[in-house]
Amino acid sequence: MPISPKAQRLIACLALRGPTPRPVVETLLWPQARQTQAAKGLRQSLWKIRKVTGDALLGAHGEQLELRAGVTLDIRPASRLAERLARRAATLEESIGPTAAGLAGPAEQGMTEQSRWPCLDLELLPSWDGEEIERARERWDTMRLAALQRLGESCLAERDLLASLDYGRRAAAVDPFNERSQMITASALVGLGDMRGAWRLYTAYSDLVGAELGVDPSPGFLRIVTGVVPEDVPLRR
Helix, strand or coil, X not given: CCCCHHHHHHHHHHHHHCCEEHHHHHHHHCCCCCHHHHHHHHHHHHHHHHHHHCCCCEEEXXXXXXXXXXXXXXXXXXXHHHHHXXXXXXXXXXXXXXXXXXXXXXXXXXHHHHHCCHHHHCCXXXXXXXXXXXXXXXXXXXXXXXXXXXXXXXXHHCCCHHHHHHHHHHHHHHCCCCHHHHHHHHHHHHHXXXXXXXXXXXXXXXXXXXXXXXXXXXXXXXXXXXXXXCCCCCCCC
Protein backbone atom coordinates (compact mmCIF):
# COMPACT_ATOMS: atom_id res chain seq x y z
CA MET A 1 0.00 0.00 0.00
CA PRO A 2 1.60 3.30 -1.04
CA ILE A 3 1.73 6.14 1.46
CA SER A 4 -0.80 8.84 0.52
CA PRO A 5 0.26 12.47 -0.07
CA LYS A 6 -1.40 13.52 3.19
CA ALA A 7 0.47 10.80 5.08
CA GLN A 8 3.70 11.95 3.43
CA ARG A 9 2.99 15.46 4.69
CA LEU A 10 2.45 14.09 8.17
CA ILE A 11 5.88 12.46 8.07
CA ALA A 12 7.45 15.68 6.74
CA CYS A 13 5.70 17.70 9.45
CA LEU A 14 7.16 15.55 12.23
CA ALA A 15 10.57 15.51 10.55
CA LEU A 16 10.68 19.32 10.45
CA ARG A 17 9.02 20.07 13.79
CA GLY A 18 10.04 17.16 15.99
CA PRO A 19 7.55 15.90 18.62
CA THR A 20 4.23 17.63 17.99
CA PRO A 21 0.83 17.41 19.76
CA ARG A 22 -1.95 15.78 17.77
CA PRO A 23 -4.15 18.93 17.74
CA VAL A 24 -1.30 20.95 16.24
CA VAL A 25 -0.76 18.35 13.52
CA GLU A 26 -4.48 18.32 12.77
CA THR A 27 -4.53 22.12 12.42
CA LEU A 28 -1.45 22.15 10.20
CA LEU A 29 -2.58 19.39 7.84
CA TRP A 30 -6.35 20.02 7.83
CA PRO A 31 -6.62 23.78 8.42
CA GLN A 32 -10.06 24.12 6.80
CA ALA A 33 -11.64 21.01 8.33
CA ARG A 34 -13.73 20.72 11.45
CA GLN A 35 -11.99 19.26 14.50
CA THR A 36 -13.75 15.92 14.17
CA GLN A 37 -12.90 15.68 10.47
CA ALA A 38 -9.27 16.63 11.10
CA ALA A 39 -8.97 14.05 13.87
CA LYS A 40 -10.42 11.40 11.57
CA GLY A 41 -8.02 12.38 8.80
CA LEU A 42 -5.07 12.11 11.19
CA ARG A 43 -6.14 8.67 12.39
CA GLN A 44 -6.45 7.47 8.80
CA SER A 45 -3.00 8.80 7.89
CA LEU A 46 -1.45 7.20 10.96
CA TRP A 47 -3.09 3.88 10.07
CA LYS A 48 -1.78 4.02 6.49
CA ILE A 49 1.76 4.80 7.63
CA ARG A 50 1.76 1.99 10.18
CA LYS A 51 0.28 -0.38 7.61
CA VAL A 52 3.39 0.15 5.49
CA THR A 53 6.11 0.70 8.11
CA GLY A 54 4.81 -1.02 11.23
CA ASP A 55 6.23 0.63 14.34
CA ALA A 56 9.55 1.49 12.69
CA LEU A 57 8.71 5.06 11.71
CA LEU A 58 6.19 6.69 14.05
CA GLY A 59 5.90 6.83 17.79
CA ALA A 60 3.29 8.32 20.12
CA HIS A 61 3.43 9.40 23.75
CA GLY A 62 -0.03 10.41 24.81
CA GLU A 63 -1.01 13.31 22.58
CA GLN A 64 2.53 13.70 21.21
CA LEU A 65 3.46 12.33 17.79
CA GLU A 66 7.07 11.94 16.70
CA LEU A 67 9.41 9.98 14.50
CA ARG A 68 11.22 7.08 16.09
CA ALA A 69 14.64 7.85 17.55
CA GLY A 70 16.35 5.57 15.03
CA VAL A 71 14.95 7.39 11.99
CA THR A 72 17.75 9.21 10.14
CA LEU A 73 16.95 12.68 8.77
CA ASP A 74 19.35 14.26 6.29
CA ILE A 75 18.18 17.79 7.09
CA ARG A 76 19.48 17.71 10.67
CA PRO A 77 23.17 16.90 10.05
CA ALA A 78 23.05 19.01 6.88
CA SER A 79 21.76 22.00 8.86
CA ARG A 80 24.42 21.53 11.54
CA LEU A 81 27.06 21.34 8.83
CA ALA A 82 25.83 24.47 7.05
CA GLU A 83 25.67 26.44 10.28
CA ARG A 84 29.14 25.31 11.31
CA LEU A 85 30.60 26.19 7.91
CA ALA A 86 28.92 29.59 7.90
CA ARG A 87 30.30 30.47 11.34
CA ARG A 88 33.86 29.26 11.03
CA ALA A 89 36.53 31.75 9.99
CA ALA A 90 39.63 29.58 10.36
CA THR A 91 41.56 27.92 7.57
CA LEU A 92 39.65 25.74 5.15
CA GLU A 93 41.06 22.57 6.66
CA GLU A 94 39.85 23.52 10.12
CA SER A 95 36.58 24.97 8.86
CA ILE A 96 35.34 22.15 6.72
CA GLY A 97 36.89 18.98 8.12
CA PRO A 98 34.35 16.27 8.96
CA THR A 99 35.32 16.36 12.65
CA ALA A 100 34.91 20.12 12.95
CA ALA A 101 31.62 19.90 11.14
CA GLY A 102 30.28 17.44 13.69
CA LEU A 103 29.84 14.61 11.18
CA ALA A 104 30.40 11.08 12.37
CA GLY A 105 28.18 8.46 10.72
CA PRO A 106 28.42 7.08 7.15
CA ALA A 107 25.38 9.03 5.98
CA GLU A 108 26.83 12.30 7.23
CA GLN A 109 30.27 11.56 5.78
CA GLY A 110 28.67 11.35 2.35
CA MET A 111 27.90 15.05 2.63
CA THR A 112 31.62 15.84 2.57
CA GLU A 113 32.50 14.11 -0.70
CA GLN A 114 35.56 15.72 -2.34
CA SER A 115 35.32 18.55 0.22
CA ARG A 116 32.73 20.26 -1.96
CA TRP A 117 29.74 19.56 0.31
CA PRO A 118 27.18 18.35 -2.27
CA CYS A 119 24.41 18.44 0.36
CA LEU A 120 24.52 22.26 0.18
CA ASP A 121 23.08 22.08 -3.34
CA LEU A 122 19.96 20.17 -2.29
CA GLU A 123 16.57 21.84 -2.03
CA LEU A 124 14.28 21.05 0.87
CA LEU A 125 11.13 19.28 -0.31
CA PRO A 126 11.10 20.91 -3.76
CA SER A 127 7.65 21.47 -5.29
CA TRP A 128 5.95 21.07 -1.89
CA ASP A 129 3.93 23.99 -0.59
CA GLY A 130 2.50 25.06 2.77
CA GLU A 131 3.60 27.63 5.34
CA GLU A 132 5.44 25.13 7.54
CA ILE A 133 7.46 23.80 4.64
CA GLU A 134 8.11 27.28 3.24
CA ARG A 135 9.52 28.45 6.58
CA ALA A 136 11.73 25.39 6.89
CA ARG A 137 12.91 25.79 3.29
CA GLU A 138 13.72 29.45 3.91
CA ARG A 139 15.78 28.56 7.01
CA TRP A 140 17.68 25.88 5.10
CA ASP A 141 18.32 28.14 2.11
CA THR A 142 19.61 30.90 4.40
CA MET A 143 22.04 28.52 6.12
CA ARG A 144 23.32 26.83 2.97
CA LEU A 145 23.71 30.16 1.18
CA ALA A 146 25.80 31.56 4.04
CA ALA A 147 27.90 28.37 4.10
CA LEU A 148 28.61 28.45 0.36
CA GLN A 149 29.50 32.13 0.54
CA ARG A 150 31.90 31.60 3.44
CA LEU A 151 33.55 28.71 1.58
CA GLY A 152 33.85 30.86 -1.54
CA GLU A 153 35.43 33.72 0.38
CA SER A 154 37.82 31.36 2.19
CA CYS A 155 38.94 29.96 -1.16
CA LEU A 156 39.43 33.46 -2.50
CA ALA A 157 41.64 34.30 0.47
CA GLU A 158 43.72 31.16 -0.20
CA ARG A 159 43.84 31.91 -3.95
CA ASP A 160 42.03 28.67 -4.77
CA LEU A 161 40.17 30.48 -7.52
CA LEU A 162 38.53 27.53 -9.25
CA ALA A 163 37.01 26.34 -5.98
CA SER A 164 35.91 29.89 -5.17
CA LEU A 165 34.28 30.17 -8.58
CA ASP A 166 32.45 26.89 -7.95
CA TYR A 167 31.16 27.97 -4.54
CA GLY A 168 30.16 31.40 -5.80
CA ARG A 169 28.13 29.97 -8.66
CA ARG A 170 26.46 27.43 -6.38
CA ALA A 171 25.57 30.19 -3.93
CA ALA A 172 24.12 32.27 -6.77
CA ALA A 173 21.97 29.29 -7.75
CA VAL A 174 20.41 29.35 -4.27
CA ASP A 175 19.55 33.06 -4.53
CA PRO A 176 20.42 34.84 -7.78
CA PHE A 177 19.51 38.21 -6.24
CA ASN A 178 22.10 37.98 -3.47
CA GLU A 179 24.92 40.29 -4.45
CA ARG A 180 27.54 38.74 -2.18
CA SER A 181 27.42 35.50 -4.17
CA GLN A 182 27.78 37.36 -7.45
CA MET A 183 30.74 39.35 -6.12
CA ILE A 184 32.54 36.18 -5.03
CA THR A 185 32.05 34.74 -8.52
CA ALA A 186 33.19 37.95 -10.23
CA SER A 187 36.28 38.18 -8.01
CA ALA A 188 37.23 34.60 -8.89
CA LEU A 189 36.78 35.32 -12.60
CA VAL A 190 38.98 38.41 -12.34
CA GLY A 191 41.63 36.39 -10.51
CA LEU A 192 41.51 33.78 -13.26
CA GLY A 193 41.97 36.45 -15.90
CA ASP A 194 38.48 36.14 -17.35
CA MET A 195 37.86 39.87 -17.55
CA ARG A 196 35.06 39.69 -20.06
CA GLY A 197 33.32 36.94 -18.07
CA ALA A 198 33.40 39.10 -14.93
CA TRP A 199 31.90 42.01 -16.82
CA ARG A 200 29.20 39.84 -18.38
CA LEU A 201 28.30 38.60 -14.91
CA TYR A 202 28.04 42.16 -13.60
CA THR A 203 25.85 43.38 -16.46
CA ALA A 204 23.57 40.32 -16.25
CA TYR A 205 23.13 40.89 -12.51
CA SER A 206 22.54 44.60 -13.12
CA ASP A 207 19.81 43.76 -15.61
CA LEU A 208 18.24 41.29 -13.17
CA VAL A 209 18.04 43.54 -10.12
CA GLY A 210 17.16 46.54 -12.25
CA ALA A 211 14.20 44.79 -13.87
CA GLU A 212 12.96 42.89 -10.81
CA LEU A 213 13.87 45.17 -7.90
CA GLY A 214 14.41 48.59 -9.47
CA VAL A 215 17.92 48.96 -7.97
CA ASP A 216 21.52 49.03 -9.18
CA PRO A 217 24.41 46.86 -8.02
CA SER A 218 26.48 48.34 -5.21
CA PRO A 219 29.55 50.49 -5.88
CA GLY A 220 31.64 47.69 -4.36
CA PHE A 221 30.52 45.26 -7.05
CA LEU A 222 31.16 47.84 -9.74
CA ARG A 223 34.70 48.40 -8.43
CA ILE A 224 35.49 44.72 -8.88
CA VAL A 225 34.91 44.89 -12.62
CA THR A 226 35.41 48.50 -13.75
CA GLY A 227 39.16 48.18 -13.87
CA VAL A 228 38.93 45.24 -16.25
CA VAL A 229 36.10 46.22 -18.60
CA PRO A 230 37.03 45.47 -22.22
CA GLU A 231 37.38 48.69 -24.22
CA ASP A 232 34.75 47.63 -26.75
CA VAL A 233 32.09 47.12 -24.06
CA PRO A 234 30.50 50.39 -22.92
CA LEU A 235 30.17 50.85 -19.16
CA ARG A 236 26.50 51.13 -18.22
CA ARG A 237 25.48 53.29 -15.28
